Amino acid sequence: MSKKRIVLTFPGRLVDQPITYHLIKDHNLIVNILRANVTPKEEGRLVIELGGNKKDMESGMNYLNEIGVHVQPLTQEVVWHKDRCTQCTACVSICPSSAFVVNRNDMSVSFRKEKCIACELCIPICPYRAVEVHF
Amino acid sequence: MTRTIAEINEKIKKGKAVVVTAEEIIDIVKEKGTKKAVCEIDVVTTGTFGPMCSSGAYLNLGHSKPRVKIGGGKAYLNNVPVYTGIAAVDVYLGATAIPDDDPRNTVFPGEFRYGGGHVIEELAAGKDVKLTATAYGTDCYPRKSIETTINIKEINEAVLFNPRNSYQNYNVAVNLSDRVIYTYMGTLQPKLGNANYCSAGQLSPLLNDPYYKTIGIGTRIFMGGGIGYIVWNGTQHNPSVSRSENGVPRAPAGTIAVIGDLKQMSPNWLRGTTFTGYGVTLTVGIGIPIPILNEEILKYTTVRDKDIFTQIVDYSDAYPQRKPDTLGEVNYAELKSGKINVKGKEVKTAGLSSYAKAREIAETLKGLIKKGDFLLTEPVAALPSVESGITFKPMPSKPVKKK
Numbered sequence: 001m002s003k004k005r006i007v008l009t010f011p012g013r014l015v016d017q018p019i020t021y022h023l024i025k026d027h028n029l030i031v032n033i034l035r036a037n038v039t040p041k042e043e044g045r046l047v048i049e050l051g052g053n054k055k056d057m058e059s060g061m062n063y064l065n066e067i068g069v070h071v072q073p074l075t076q077e078v079v080w081h082k083d084r085c086t087q088c089t090a091c092v093s094i095c096p097s098s099a100f101v102v103n104r105n106d107m108s109v110s111f112r113k114e115k116c117i118a119c120e121l122c123i124p125i126c127p128y129r130a131v132e133v134h135f
Numbered sequence: 136m137t138r139t140i141a142e143i144n145e146k147i148k149k150g151k152a153v154v155v156t157a158e159e160i161i162d163i164v165k166e167k168g169t170k171k172a173v174c175e176i177d178v179v180t181t182g183t184f185g186p187m188c189s190s191g192a193y194l195n196l197g198h199s200k201p202r203v204k205i206g207g208g209k210a211y212l213n214n215v216p217v218y219t220g221i222a223a224v225d226v227y228l229g230a231t232a233i234p235d236d237d238p239r240n241t242v243f244p245g246e247f248r249y250g251g252g253h254v255i256e257e258l259a260a261g262k263d264v265k266l267t268a269t270a271y272g273t274d275c276y277p278r279k280s281i282e283t284t285i286n287i288k289e290i291n292e293a294v295l296f297n298p299r300n301s302y303q304n305y306n307v308a309v310n311l312s313d314r315v316i317y318t319y320m321g322t323l324q325p326k327l328g329n330a331n332y333c334s335a336g337q338l339s340p341l342l343n344d345p346y347y348k349t350i351g352i353g354t355r356i357f358m359g360g361g362i363g364y365i366v367w368n369g370t371q372h373n374p375s376v377s378r379s380e381n382g383v384p385r386a387p388a389g390t391i392a393v394i395g396d397l398k399q400m401s402p403n404w405l406r407g408t409t410f411t412g413y414g415v416t417l418t419v420g421i422g423i424p425i426p427i428l429n430e431e432i433l434k435y436t437t438v439r440d441k442d443i444f445t446q447i448v449d450y451s452d453a454y455p456q457r458k459p460d461t462l463g464e465v466n467y468a469e470l471k472s473g474k475i476n477v478k479g480k481e482v483k484t485a486g487l488s489s490y491a492k493a494r495e496i497a498e499t500l501k502g503l504i505k506k507g508d509f510l511l512t513e514p515v516a517a518l519p520s521v522e523s524g525i526t527f528k529p530m531p532s533k534p535v536k537k538k
Contacts, residue, residue: 090487
């Protein structure tokens with residue numbers, strides 16, 4: 001089974017469609033919703049982890065493309081500015097998915113993009129504004 | 136075995152001084168014992184890199200043509216207000232100052248994206264900074280306003296002068312309430328959701344010389360990437376708190392006032408800092424060398440994280456209401472492990488002071504001394520220690536008498 005984390009952007013006309021339902025029911029995918037919001041411009045954004053076999057994943061992605069949902073991989077969205085980071089570790093205790101971790105031997109901070117769920121909790125926490133999330 | 140600072144300096148000049156960091160000395164003494172180690176080691180270097188609000192820089196901007204008396208007027212650097220109540224073109228830029236039009240906490244919690252600390256960082260980086268000022272005008276200073284660009288390379292003086300830095304130990308902050316709180320110790324999640332601490336522990340300067348036996352007024356230090364000096368005790372210097380058997384305070388205690396040429400400093404070691412819902416500040420890197428004059432001084436430098444205890448304080452009630460209650464004690468080895476136990480609950484910890492950067496500072500200072508680029512100084516006067524009887528006074532509420 002493969003897994004991937006993606007950001008779905010829905011144009012206004014699709015906001016009231018049960019797209020997650022179709023991904024699960026018609027394409028046999030495991031959908032884990034990490035974040036969801038509708039912006040003031042009535043665009044919908046959904047951060048999900050999709051799981052399933054290769055064939056189902058392909059058909060699910062085709063379905064999303066066909067109906068006009070914009071799909072981006074999540075990892076491109078989160079930027080950790082290493083040069084701004086001072087290794088203070090303030091982000092580590094707040095990060096729910098352990099994307100920010102400390103090497104306890106030298107107390108250095110590292111960021112594991114693949115673990116990040118783009119919850120944005122670290123953004124106001126960082127005293128040096130070293131993390132940015134671009135949607 | 137004793138040695139003097141003059142003897143150490145002779146060795147430094149010859150490139151023969153043996154210098155180690157406050158972290159390295161722990162294992163050296165464990166292996167060799169104090170008797171042997173004291174014969175071998177000349178200097179132990181310390182370091183700390185954390186937010187230090189009582190910081191700021193005074194600048195002499197030079198005189199425009201015609202002249203303007205900014206003193207007593209109003210002046211801004213990148214829209215951040217500076218203190219003008221001194222001579223005509225001297226100003227003091229405080230780390231926590233914020234632009235007049237910053238919304239602050241109007242929409243709570245405020246973002247506080249930019250302020251004095253950030254201007255200081257940009258000055259140190261050699262960036263151009265906008266100066267705007269208005270003045271009342273005098274016969275000798277006729278001009279009433281000015282708007283121009285300044286650069287640290289072109290102004291007469293830029294001196295970082297911090298009234299309180301390098302706290303000897305600090306509280307661990309937690310939140311017992313049922314809402315998120317935004318403090319100078321970071322954002323604290325409700326019901327003991329997290330615990331924030333702020334000290335370099337075993338690398339921290341004043342924790343390695345707990346009674347200020349070598350660190351004093353006149354001590355030359357590494358400051359913000361340049362050379363600085365200790366000029367006085369810091370404000371709120373409080374040597375009389377309870378101490379462990381090793382002399383280490385179990386609560387915030389001593390502080391230092393420091394000064395140094397901002398023109399030598401670098402944004403690597405001076406950082407504009409933001410605390411959401413609280414304000415802006417400056418994170419300062421400081422390193423202090425400890426001359427190993429005798430066995431006693433050496434022993435103090437071998438202090439380990441597990442020997443340094445501090446108080447856990449509730450920042451939702453006890454801190455703001457100035458209640459003396461603490462929720463218990465914890466040591467820095469526990470804090471650095473990532474979790475501590477508070478009232479029977481496992482709580483995740485995070486630092487605000489960077490241990491990794493503190494180590495880098497101690498290493499940098501070690502390198503400077505080894506190369507002969509940094510000589511030690513004899514303090515010209517001691518910092519007040521335990522016997523001074525100095526205590527930390529509160530502000531009493533008194534009625535204001537009408538004249």
